[in-house]
Amino acid sequence: MLYGHGDNGYRLGGDIIADFSTNVWHGGEPAGLKEHLFSQWRQINRYPEVAGESLAVKAARHHGLTSENILVTNGATESIYLIAQAYAARRSGIVIPSFSEYEDACRMHGHKVDLIEWDHLAVPGKQELLWLGNPNNPTGAVFSQMEHLLGNHPDTLFIIDEAFIEFTRTITSAISLLHHYPNLAILRSLTKTFSIPGLRLGYIAASREIINKLQSLKMPWSVNAMALVAGHFIFDHYASIGIPLDRLLQDKESFVRQLRQDHLTVLDSHTHFFVCETSSGTARALQQYLLDECRILIRDAGNFRGLSERHFRLATLAPHQNQLLITALEKWQRKCA
Incomplete structure (x- = not known):
C-alpha cells in the first residue's frame, strides 16, 4: 500500500x-546525531557500502550474533518485501490487525494468505510462513509465548516484526532465540526509537541460510550513506541514547x-x-x-x-x-x- x-x-x-x-x-533524534551527520557529509560524494557490511558487524556484536546473521535494510519495509519475494508463492498466515505491508508484500509475490485473529493466534494447517508484529502495530498488544510456537511448528518460518520492541517493558526481544531456532527471522527498525524515519534504516536478524537467501535478492546500495552513518552513531552510543x-x-x-x-x-x-x-x-x-x-x-x-x-x-x-x-x-x- x-x-x-x-x-x-x-x-x-x-x-x-x-x-x-x-x-x-x-x-526527536538523539543528541549529537545531527552534528555527526553534518561532520560526515562528504560521505555522500561516494557510493555507500553495497550491503552496509560494517554496520551489520556492529549490529551483530550488539546482539551477540555474527555478521552472517544480520542483513541491513532500507527500513523494516524493505525487509518485509525481501522475505515475501524470497518465499514467493508460499502459504502465509498474517496475524491481524497488523501493518498492511505484510499482506501487500505477500500478495505481490503470489502468496496464499490466511488472516489470523490476534485473539485466536495459532498456526493453522500447513502454514509455511507466519507474520507477527510483536509489539503489534496498531494495537500495542504483545505475544509472550514465542518459544512455544517456534518449538511446536519447526516447519513454519516465523517473521517477527520488532520495530517497536523498545517501546514496551512487557516483553524482550526474541533475538536470543535465534541460537536455538532456525525457523525465525526478526525484523528490527532503527527509525522509530531514534526518531529518524526519513533516513529509512533497519535490519533482519536470522540464520545464516536465511540471510544468504535474502542477500541474493537484495539490490545493491539500498541503504544510503547518511543512513549508515546514523546507524554507526546509534550503535556506538546505544547505552546512552535510549x-x-x-x-x-x-x-x-x-x-x-x-x-x-x-x-x-x-x-x-x-x-x-x-x-x-x-x-x-x-x-x-x-x-x-x-x-x-x-x-x-x-x-x-x-x-x-x-x-x-x-x-x-x-x-x-x-x-x-x-x-x-x-x-x-x-x-x-x-x-x-
Whole structure:
C-alpha cells in the first residue's frame, strides 16, 4: 500500500501542531546525531557500502550474533518485501490487525494468505510462513509465548516484526532465540526509537541460510550513506541514547485515563501507542475535523484488517500536546451530540 499510513499530513494540507498519527518517538533524534551527520557529509560524494557490511558487524556484536546473521535494510519495509519475494508463492498466515505491508508484500509475490485473529493466534494447517508484529502495530498488544510456537511448528518460518520492541517493558526481544531456532527471522527498525524515519534504516536478524537467501535478492546500495552513518552513531552510543521509556509509559497511562474519562473507548496496549474507537461519527470524519479545526493529526485506522471505520490510532506525545487532543475531542463529541 503506497498510501494509507500515518505521518501523512503533507497530503492532507495545513500546518500540524500535534501529530498523533505516527508512533515514532516524539522527542526527536538523539543528541549529537545531527552534528555527526553534518561532520560526515562528504560521505555522500561516494557510493555507500553495497550491503552496509560494517554496520551489520556492529549490529551483530550488539546482539551477540555474527555478521552472517544480520542483513541491513532500507527500513523494516524493505525487509518485509525481501522475505515475501524470497518465499514467493508460499502459504502465509498474517496475524491481524497488523501493518498492511505484510499482506501487500505477500500478495505481490503470489502468496496464499490466511488472516489470523490476534485473539485466536495459532498456526493453522500447513502454514509455511507466519507474520507477527510483536509489539503489534496498531494495537500495542504483545505475544509472550514465542518459544512455544517456534518449538511446536519447526516447519513454519516465523517473521517477527520488532520495530517497536523498545517501546514496551512487557516483553524482550526474541533475538536470543535465534541460537536455538532456525525457523525465525526478526525484523528490527532503527527509525522509530531514534526518531529518524526519513533516513529509512533497519535490519533482519536470522540464520545464516536465511540471510544468504535474502542477500541474493537484495539490490545493491539500498541503504544510503547518511543512513549508515546514523546507524554507526546509534550503535556506538546505544547505552546512552535510549528513550525515557518509564516517563513515556507514565505519560501514556495518564493520557489514556483522561481519554476514558471522556467516555472514549481505548483498547489496552503495552506500548506508547494504542487504538481508540469513536462513538460519534467515523474516524475519517474525526480526522478531518481535528485537522481543519485544530491542526491536529490522528491515524484513521479503518484500513487495518480487523478494525472498523470508527477506529483510530494515537501515539503519546508530550503532556501539553496530549491535552490539546483531549480538549479537541471534547469539542468533537459536543458537536456530534
